[in-house]
Each structure stands twice: as structure tokens, then as C-alpha cells.
Amino acid sequence: MKCEEVKINIPELIDGKLDAVTGAKMEQHIKGCASCREEYNDLSSFLKFTDSLPEIEPPSGMKEEFMMMLEEQTSSQNPRLIILPSWTKAAAVVVLALGTFAAGYFSGSGNGQNAQLTAEVQSLKQQVVLAGLKDYSGPQKIEAVYSAAEYSTQSADLVDALMYTLNSDKNINVRLAALNVLSGMVSDNQQVKSGLVQSLLVQDNPLVQISLIQVLTESGVNEAKDNIEFIKNQAGTDPNVKDFAQDMMKTII
């Protein structure tokens, strides 16, 4: 099996939609091929993240809007993006925005959609993963996170983009940057508040876990109590995180 063939079918493999023979061939190849294995891992962790999101029913017209956003990504002349200082930043921000838009959309696309749309969505998933995780370096993404916050108003799109970065970026420092920006919005934005509480369940890095617990407890988000308790009691949790969670639980009423 060739790499191209394998890569195209990775979403189907993860969803268990391939016949047994093809599936086995794919797995065989992925075991031996670092490039395909990385793509497989990227996509599975991305899907794990989207699965963790609450179900959202996609509003009508979403598909059109989605395709428009894709076009925006390819044409750099979009007025919404020109406010950003350089094309790198602009491109990175679009990737971030597109990423979450996609995430929110996919999570609701499970029931009754037509096959063609599903296929489109599947290949977009891949594009999003590749664009988000491969093409930009950690420092570039941190730059994008801060400039997105600086140059955009506090829109739902921006919050989505930052939340996506916090929950799925491979680079821990990039996740911390997204959390940093989000922590400035937590006190008066319900979307940020519930997003951060939800995020506790998907983080597995101790740095991000502790920082997230700190932001939530210091901002007095009492709704975070159950999820902090959950992290604290989870078997694999780092002892530093357990201790910190234990201490900070005391500040939650």
C-alpha cells in the first residue's frame, strides 16, 4: 500500500468503516511507516477532542458558511483578515479559526447527514489537522494566538479558536499561550468559563492541568469543582497536579 492511499483512508480506518482486509493492510503499513503513523495519531487525538465536545446541532446554512471559510483561507484578500499585520499571522489565525469552526461542526454532524457531506467533512478534518499541527512552528502559533486576541474583538469565533488550540495543539507552550489569553476573558464570558471547565477533562499534561486549575480556582469558577476532583482522583495524574488540585479545592465553596 502506498502512503497516499493510506493517508486518504485514515479517517475511515479510525471510524471503523473499512473492510477487514483493507483495515489490516492499513494497520500493517501504519505500524511500519513513521509519516503515516504521525498522521494517524494526529487525527485520532483530534477526533478524541471533538468527541469530547457537547453535541451541537449544526444550524442550516452551516455547510455554505463552512465552504466560504475554506475559500477565505485560500484567498488572502479577505477584509476580515487584513487587519492582521503579516500574512503569517493571518494565515495562522485562519487555521485556528477554521479548526474550531470545524470542531464545533463535526461534533454535531453525526446524524442524518448525506454521504457526500460526510466525505467532505472527513477530508477537511485532515486538512485542519495538517494545517494546524504541521505547517506552523510553536513560536509562530504563540504569535498567532496573541495577535488574534489583540486584533480581534472577543467574538465567539475567537474563543472557539483559542479553545481548540488549548485542547489539541501538540506544543504545550502553545496551549499555555491560549490559556493565558482565555484566562483574561473568564470572568465575564460564559462561553470561556464553560469551555475551560470542559477542558479539564481533555488535558493530560501536568503544566496545562495545573495552569488550568489555577485560572479556574482563582477566578472563582465553582462549576469547575467536579472536574478538578475528577483529575485529582484519576490514577495516571501526576503527583504535582494531585497536590495542587487538593490545595486549590479548598478555595472552592
Next chain:
Amino acid sequence: MKRFTILLAVIALPLALLSQESKYEYTPKVKSRILIADLLGEINVKNNTGNAIVITSDIAFEKPERAEGLQLLGAMEDNTGLGLNVSEADGVVKIVGTTKKVKDYAYTISVPQGVKLSIDYNSPFARNNLKVDSYNGSLEIKTLSSNVTLSNCTGPLTVSSVSGSIEAEFNSLSQEQPTSLATVSGLVDITLPAATKADIQVSNITGDVYNNLDLVNTSDNEKDKRSEGLDEIKHRNNTEYTLNGGGQKLLLKSISGNIYLRKK
């Protein structure tokens, strides 16, 4: 003590005679990104002015006699002779250890200037430290317990660790993109030229911060009228400073370790 020294000499001498450097060179088709992963040995990284990635190592790994005629199960092919697999796809060159045994050896990896480099050292079996010297260019490092030491660097960098310490001595701070250094329980120690322009964000929870740079505190402690004359009790977890009027972001974080900021 004397006996120990002699003992050491007796053991070390034949080892030094035995060990010889092996070398591998690879010229990337696309000069874009390099990813080093699952390489558990000691890693030293530096720049070169050529176009090739040059790897040298003291590796002397041999298959156990019993394994004659057998293949290492589940492992990638060692196509370098150094216990490593080097491959290139989609503009990314991957350098991957093919056996856990590489942890006993040291690798020096010299990378063409201007290539973005990521090192994933986030394995519980990686007990060695990472040293980066005179590296100009974008660098991303992730470790679990290994210490990271960067000398003569410029950034932009991202380094994250759980229990490892991060030491970085800058020649200058890249103004292109932010630099971010973060660890849970290790220390963070940075040295900057006195004239560096930067916006420095320091965040810590239980550790202390020591400094001799001319930092200006810019954290907004906006107060309303009612709170005038009263001290603020709840403070934000990040303190922001400018250095020489401000510049690119330098983000420093240690949860329980100390943070040191030094003037070069």
C-alpha cells in the same frame, strides 16, 4: 579518593580507546523542518553553515548473538548505522531512534541554519539531558524529566518540561516570534544581554523569582475609586514587565521551581 581516581582511570582508559565516533550525513530535499523523536540518548544540537544534517555518535550497539538471523520486532530500519532511522516526507525530516538501547549513547546533531527544529524528548526512558549550543532558528523542545541547557541562543524557542530545568543563555532575543519556557518543578534560569528589548511575563506559584535585569512592572493593577488607598489582595497569576521599553514576548513559567533572570 585516590583509589577511586585510579579505578576510574583504569576503567575509562580502555573505554576511551574503544569508543569511536560514527558519522551520518543527510541533505534534505526541502530545507524546512526537522523532527527528532524517540531518541533517548544524550542529544547535543548545533547549527552548521552547509545544507546537510550531520549526525555523529559514539554508538557501539550490536545485536545480541542469540538474535543472529532475527529482526528487531516492531522497529524501524536503522538506515544510518547509528541506531537511527532518518526519513523525509512532506517537507519534514524525521530522525527517530530505532531501539531503546540508544539511550546509552551520545548524539551530536548538526542542523543547517534556518531550519525549524522540534525535539520530542518526552519519554519516561529519556534520562539524559539536552544541550543546544549556538543555535539560531526556531526550536521546539518537550521533555519529561530531562534538563535543557541552551547556550549562545537567539530563539524563538518553546521549551516545556515536567520536572526538568531549563537554562537559556541568549546572545540576543529574536524579535520575530515569542519565546516560551515552562516547567512544573524544575527551575528556569535565563541570561539576557542588558540592552535586550522584551516584554517579559513571569508566572510562578510556589517558587521564588530572582532578578538583576532592569525590569519595569507593567501588570495592570487598575483600581476603582472605592478601592483607593487599599491594597489588592487577589492578584493575577502572571506578572508582566518590560525591558528597555519592551519588545518581543518572553514567557517564563515554573510552578514550583525558582525563576532566575540574569544580566549578561
